[in-house]
Amino acid sequence: MARVYDRPIVIQKIDEITEQWTDCFKLHAKINKSKTDNEYLNAGAVQGKRxxxxxxxxxxxxxxxxxxxxxxxxxxNNVPFNIKDFDDYMLQHKTVKLMGVSY
Structure with a gap:
């Protein structure tokens, strides 16, 4: 079964001088929930990061x-995700997995 890259995403880069995010690449991705989803307590309120x-x-x-x-x-989906990991499996240059954590 072929992989389906059907979800549009935008990779943005920050301009170090103006500190503004600009679009760098518009791609289609296969998106999956990571096994590291977590909730944490902050000042008595439960907050979840996706x-x-x-x-x-x-x-x-x-x-x-x-x-x-x-x-x-x-x-x-207009939600920014910090990139926490970059994985080019065995440097084969076929696919790249980016792990993103919502703000």
């Missing part, structure tokens, strides 16, 4: 994210 895995087809420009995950983020 953790998703975004799998996209590899292209060379994605390599920049692997060295600077803090300078990029994923926008999915």
């Amino acid at each position: 953790t998703l895995t975004f799998e996209v087809r590899y292209f060379a420009e994605l390599e920049a994210i692997s060295f600077d995950t803090q300078g990029y983020r994923i926008l999915y």
